[in-house]
Amino acid sequence: MQTLNPQQPVPIYSLESDEVASNPHFRVYDYQGVIPDQSELLIPHRKDHYLVVFVRQAGGARQWIDMMPYRLQDNAVYFVGPSQVIVKEEFKQTWSTGIAFTAEFLSFQDKALSQLPLIQNPQNGHELLLTEADATYVADLLTRIHAEYQSPSEWQGRMLAAYLTVLLTYLSRLYTAQFRDNGSSGDTLLLKRFRAKVNECFREWHEVGDYASLLHISAGHLSEVVKLQSGRPAIKHIHERLVLEARRLLFHTDRSLKEIAYDLGFSEASYFNRFFKRETGVTPADYRTSIRKMYH
Numbered sequence: 449m450q451t452l453n454p455q456q457p458v459p460i461y462s463l464e465s466d467e468v469a470s471n472p473h474f475r476v477y478d479y480q481g482v483i484p485d486q487s488e489l490l491i492p493h494r495k496d497h498y499l500v501v502f503v504r505q506a507g508g509a510r511q512w513i514d515m516m517p518y519r520l521q522d523n524a525v526y527f528v529g530p531s532q533v534i535v536k537e538e539f540k541q542t543w544s545t546g547i548a549f550t551a552e553f554l555s556f557q558d559k560a561l562s563q564l565p566l567i568q569n570p571q572n573g574h575e576l577l578l579t580e581a582d583a584t585y586v587a588d589l590l591t592r593i594h595a596e597y598q599s600p601s602e603w604q605g606r607m608l609a610a611y612l613t614v615l616l617t618y619l620s621r622l623y624t625a626q627f628r629d630n631g632s633s634g635d636t637l638l639l640k641r642f643r644a645k646v647n648e649c650f651r652e653w654h655e656v657g658d659y660a661s662l663l664h665i666s667a668g669h670l671s672e673v674v675k676l677q678s679g680r681p682a683i684k685h686i687h688e689r690l691v692l693e694a695r696r697l698l699f700h701t702d703r704s705l706k707e708i709a710y711d712l713g714f715s716e717a718s719y720f721n722r723f724f725k726r727e728t729g730v731t732p733a734d735y736r737t738s739i740r741k742m743y744h
Contacts, residue, residue, distance in 0.1 A: 458533055461488075463497040463548050468598055473553035474608060476597040477501075477546035483539050490696045492535045497550045498567070500527045500619070502586050507540030513574045515643045516678070517688050523583040525576040525619060527566060532574070537692060545590045549612065557609050564620040571627035572640075582622060589615050638663070639677040642670065643685060650689045651713045656682045691727050694720075698736040705732050 465472055506520035512535040513528055520526065520542070528534060530551065554562045561567070578586060593611045596604060645659050653659060659682070660667040674682040690712055697708045709720035724732045 458492050458494055460494045460496050463495070463550055469600060469604075471605070473497075473550040473556075474597075474612075475548045476594050477544075477548065478594060479542050479544045479546075481541055481543055483541055486539060488534075488536050489539060490535065490537060490692075490699055492533050494530065494533055495528065495548075496530055497548050498527070498529050498554075499546055499548045500525060500566075500615070501544050501546035502583075502590055503542060503544040504583075504587065505543040507542055508538070509536075509540040509542055510538040511536045512692065514572065515647050515689070516574070517692075518575055521575070521577060523578045523580070525578065525586065525622075526574055527569075527576075527619075528574060529567070529569065535692065537695065545587075545594060547590070547593060547612065547615070553609075557613065561613055561616060564616050565623045565627075566616055566620040569623075571623075573623070573627045576619060576622050576626060578622070585618065586615070589618070635673045635677055638665075638670070638673050642674055642682065646685055646689050650686060650693065651711065654686060654690070654713060656686070659686075687723075687727055691724065694724055694732065695735065695739070698732055699739050708732070 463472065463475055466475060469475070502525050503520050503522065505522050506524070509520045511518055511520070511526075512533075513526075514532050517537070518526065520540075551562075554567070589611060593608065593615070596607045596611065641663060642659060645662050649659070649662070653662070656671055657667040660670040663670065671682045674680075674685065678685070694708060694712060697703060697711065701708075703711075705721065706717040709717040712720065714720040714723070721731055724730075724735070728735065730738070
């Protein structure tokens with residue numbers, strides 16, 4: 449069983465070439481109403497490359513990036529770099545186009561490309577919500593990239609690099625407009641420390657006050673900063689982390705509900721059952737049955 453314990457090694461997935469193009473540093477993914485690779489479901493992992501995905505229609509899929517959950521939105525761009533831990537929690541039918549490229553591919557281009565805000569990601573954001581005009585522009589660029597990717601020629605590398613430069617530059621402009629520092633650097637650091645503590649201690653501590661004590665601040669101050677910085681109550685972060693681990697255990701192990709409840713810090717299986725149903729709308733047993741029927 450794999451968990452998100454930061455002290456355990458997280459597998460790193462490499463960029464694999466496909467039958468369309470053999471470039472080991474660049475790949476295009478195109479999903480037209482299909483479900484993405486199911487082998488990554490509920491498995492924490494990193495990629496050894498950058499990935500930028502434009503989602504036209506998400507269908508309600510959900511994933512985590514560096515312990516921040518994202519319910520995928522229509523007409524949005526999601527982006528990760530080699531250092532991020534990714535967990536795909538729910539798969540849904542999606543319509544999206546993704547561009548994957550390595551740090552080596554970036555190094556072949558103008559040095560300024562690797563310094564763009566989207567690549568450096570100083571605000572630790574991973575979601576860009578696009579206007580209709582922005583979505584149209586990005587979709588057109590990706591259509592051009594996809595067409596070039598499927599037509600190998602002596603000019604393909606230069607054309608892909610040129611299109612990627614325009615795409616990353618355009619998205620970086622949107623990034624600087626969307627991600628503005630909404631608090632002091634100290635507040636940003638506190639959110640990171642809180643999320644790290646939740647990831648480390650979620651089995652043992654289930655209340656905001658517990659984490660406030662660990663961070664040597666008041667529960668009220670912690671709740672205020674976390675809500676301001678993340679847009680979600682502090683208790684929601686704790687509950688979502690518990691649900692993610694519960695889903696992993698229900699899907700990837702054959703442990704009993706009682707064993708899972710105790711592992712997650714619940715004194716009684718009945719408490720765990722009520723908690724899981726309140727947070728997800730289904731009982732743990734029903735979730736295990738439905739998820740295995742869907743993906744096995």
